[in-house]
Amino acid sequence: MQLAEVFTRIVGNDPPVGFRAYDGSAIPAGPDAPVLDVRDQTALNYLASARRFELGLARAYITGAVDVAGDLYELMKKLWMLEVQLPKLELVKLWSALGGLKLLKRPPIPAREAHLSGRSHSKSRDADAISHHYDVGNDFYELFLGDSMAYTCAVYESHDTTLEQAQWAKHDLVARKLDLKPGMRLLDVGCGWGGMVRHAAKHYGVKALGVTLSKEQAEWAQKAIVDQGLQDLAEVKFLDYRDVPDDEYDVISSIGLTEHIGRENLASYFSSLYSKLKVGGRLLNHCITKPDSKGPAIARGGFIERYIFPDGALSGPGPLMTHMHDAGFEVQHAENLREHYALTLAAWEANLERNWDDAVKLVGLETARTWRLYLVGCRLGFEHNGIQLHQMLGVKLGDQLLPAMPLRPTWTS
The missing domain is CATH 3.30.1050 (Nonspecific Lipid-transfer Protein; Chain A)
Structure with a gap:
């Protein structure tokens, strides 16, 4: 046949x-x-x-x-x-x-496939998982992420909005939801290449610390901070968020970290962030979500888990909100940006195709094809509501039930 x-x-x-x-x-x-x-x-x-x-x-x-x-x-x-x-x-x-x-008869497995060892979501294994995905090379990521070097869902005003405009709008939306003011201390966990840290310092006068488990990201981000003259306000460290001291921050942003920590660790994750906030402080949690709470957190042994996000896991918005509440946060606002992530991925995909020859020279054909497949597949997932993206804003009220939020949102205009 x-x-x-x-x-x-x-x-x-x-x-x-x-x-x-x-x-x-x-x-x-x-x-x-x-x-x-x-x-x-x-x-x-x-x-x-x-x-x-x-x-x-x-x-x-x-x-x-x-x-x-x-x-x-x-x-x-x-x-x-x-x-x-x-x-x-x-x-x-x-x-x-x-x-x-x-x-x-199985042919040779592509070298890009992840093989992690050690206890799931131990600090050492988490560091290996993050390194597998993010330490491919900063030059390679620059080819498709663009000048912003933001590797998370952007926010589009319209279909004519450029990727750079949309990434700026995402960072500014987070800043306004957190109600950033000069002199505040911001902790950005899973900070990537430091886009949120630099935005907060440059546009809001906030003293911002970003932490990431990717050494390459931390080095790139710290250089960008110095190049932009923001070193008096901003800093990025190669550090596990769990090792950041408690009770020191006015606000926390988590943009694209929750997917990496494991569904079984959500309670301790939100409790850890709660302990790092001052009373009255806000947390903005931005992460990919499942459209429901059924089935596994991710397809174990599938392409995404083997090649892109080893040990990654997604939760529905309901369980995420429950864990935030159980940790002590009052969730004041939630927003689904699913369509925005589809547009973001389309822009990244277009950048990768435009720079294809350079990408292959930097990382090799197999890795370049892996990322092309990943960007296209995820774009379709968001377009067809197979996956979503939620931002959830919580506040640490404390015993006094402080009036920490305005009666109506101030970030929608």
Whole structure:
């Protein structure tokens, strides 16, 4: 049986994309339609030997055994919309026709795949997980993040807003939700390349400390602080947020850290942040969320967990709010920025494509293809409400129930 026939048996006789394979079989593409190209027998071995289909397909794409002629986003979007319901008996027949047990021979695993050791979410293992993702190279991240070097969801005023404008707006929205004032002390946990720290110091006169478990991020951020003349107000340290002293900060921002700490650690995470705040202080927690509270925190053994965010975990907004309340925070405001993250990822993806040759020179073809697949897949996830992004604003009232918040939000204008 030729592979083109297998493809139509799976997706239907009128597929929305073209197809071609190393065995010479093909399905013509419509005008401007992308083409899925199975270039090598090892593609089938990756698919058959992986415990999860999407992991096998990812491995095949990363190594080049599967490629796409045309736009990867358009191909994945078209295939995403298909409802494939193939009976198990039919799958067994296809398996036998393509080689049966011979398909289980697993080709070499791409070097980018993470293999962590030690106790889950211990400080040393968390440091390794963060390093796996973020220490790919600052020069590589600059190619697709742009001048802001912000690796979290931006906030778009309109579809015409540029990425840099949207990232500035995100930082400023956080600043206004925290009601930053000159002289305040801000702690930004999981600070990345220090975008929030620099914004708060430059535009609000806040004394800001950022902490990150990525040594490369900390070095880049500290240099940027000095280059911008902000060293009297801003600082970024290579430090675990759990090692920051308590009772010292007026406000805390956490922008993209919660996904890394593990669902079983949410209670201790929010309690730790609560202990670092002064009474009356605010916490702005910004993180990717699940659209519900069902099922696992993340697909264990899947592409994202193996290649992008090892040990990462997502929670629904409900459990996050509950943990904030249980830690002592009064949650005053919550906002879903799902559509904004889809736009952010589209901008990052466009930057990566524009700088593709430079990206390959910096990190190699397999790593560049890994990030392309990740950006496109996540963009589709946000577009189709498979994942969301929530900002939650909490306040530490203390025993006196201080009037720490205005009667109406001041950050919406």
